Amino acid sequence: MVVGYLSEDETDRIFQALAAATRRDILARAISEEQSVSALARRYQMSFAAVQKHVAVLERAGLVSKQPRGREQLVAARLETLRKAMSLFEQYEQLWHGRAMRIADILADDEGSRQ
Amino acid sequence: MTVLSTTKDPDTLTMTVVTQFEASPDQVWGVWEDPRKLERWWGPPTYPATFTRHDFVVGGQSRYHMTGPAGETPRGWWRIDSLDYPHAIQFANGLAGDDGEPVPGVEPMAGEVIFADLDGGTQMTVVTRFTDLEQMEKMLAMGMQEGMVGALSQIDALLAPVAA
Numbered sequence: 001m002v003v004g005y006l007s008e009d010e011t012d013r014i015f016q017a018l019a020a021a022t023r024r025d026i027l028a029r030a031i032s033e034e035q036s037v038s039a040l041a042r043r044y045q046m047s048f049a050a051v052q053k054h055v056a057v058l059e060r061a062g063l064v065s066k067q068p069r070g071r072e073q074l075v076a077a078r079l080e081t082l083r084k085a086m087s088l089f090e091q092y093e094q095l096w097h098g099r100a101m102r103i104a105d106i107l108a109d110d111e112g113s114r115q
Numbered sequence: 116m117t118v119l120s121t122t123k124d125p126d127t128l129t130m131t132v133v134t135q136f137e138a139s140p141d142q143v144w145g146v147w148e149d150p151r152k153l154e155r156w157w158g159p160p161t162y163p164a165t166f167t168r169h170d171f172v173v174g175g176q177s178r179y180h181m182t183g184p185a186g187e188t189p190r191g192w193w194r195i196d197s198l199d200y201p202h203a204i205q206f207a208n209g210l211a212g213d214d215g216e217p218v219p220g221v222e223p224m225a226g227e228v229i230f231a232d233l234d235g236g237t238q239m240t241v242v243t244r245f246t247d248l249e250q251m252e253k254m255l256a257m258g259m260q261e262g263m264v265g266a267l268s269q270i271d272a273l274l275a276p277v278a279a
Contacts, residue, residue: 088248088252088255089130090123093121093123093130095159096118099157100118103117103239104136104137106155107143
């Protein structure tokens with residue numbers, strides 16, 4: 001059963017987190033490689049504090065985790081939350097595969113009844 | 116192949132499915148417009164859909180329910196946001212309560228269907244935009260069995276002798 005992947009609170013937090021383009025970009029970068037907050041701050045031409053705020057939102061949504069390394073904070077993606085999203089997408093994909101096959105059947109019937 | 120490609124974008128929660136049919140755009144449009152055709156494909160065989168209302172005009176609404184194996188009848192609704200015959204349809208698809216009416220405060224999914232004429236055939240692209248994972252789960256729960264049925268039909272198709 002699909003139900004039970006995420007609680008209502010969890011989904012709320014995830015999608016508040018992904019509502020901003022900067023946060024989506026931070027997440028995409030963190031998926032390919034751990035990012036330090038200061039490196040991210042340089043990339044977005046915004047203050048360290050502003051980037052830290054975005055990272056904190058992603059962290060609350062469970063999409064990234066922060067680990068101290070020396071004087072830096074490294075931001076890493078938490079893939080399990082993303083996997084849940086992909087699993088839901090896959091079920092929708094199956095749904096549309098089934099629908100497309102049924103549409104093809106209906107169209108074939110139409111063709112038959114016309115001849 | 117009926118399904119040509121599927122694109123999933125977790126950042127924007129958008130899924131794009133590109134399909135192709137050996138029929139004119141007018142005929143493919145018909146499976147959306149005619150409620151008796153629509154209910155033959157919207158739900159999987161184990162969760163057939165019944166459309167009790169289908170006002171296929173801009174601003175028109177639909178009401179439908181699925182009938183599950185245990186006799187449960189999850190309900191849903193559509194609202195047609197734009198129609199450009201036979202090129203494009205935009206509609207909202209949401210959850211309804213036991214009274215069949217939209218559940219207040221629950222965002223509908225946004226669907227866009229684009230039909231392209233391909234030398235007598237039709238390429239149909241369906242773009243679905245979701246609001247959040249919870250909505251994705253709730254809408255799926257209306258017709259959950261598709262994964263299994265879809266997989267089985269695919270196996271059937273593989274086992275069936277190749278049709279001319």
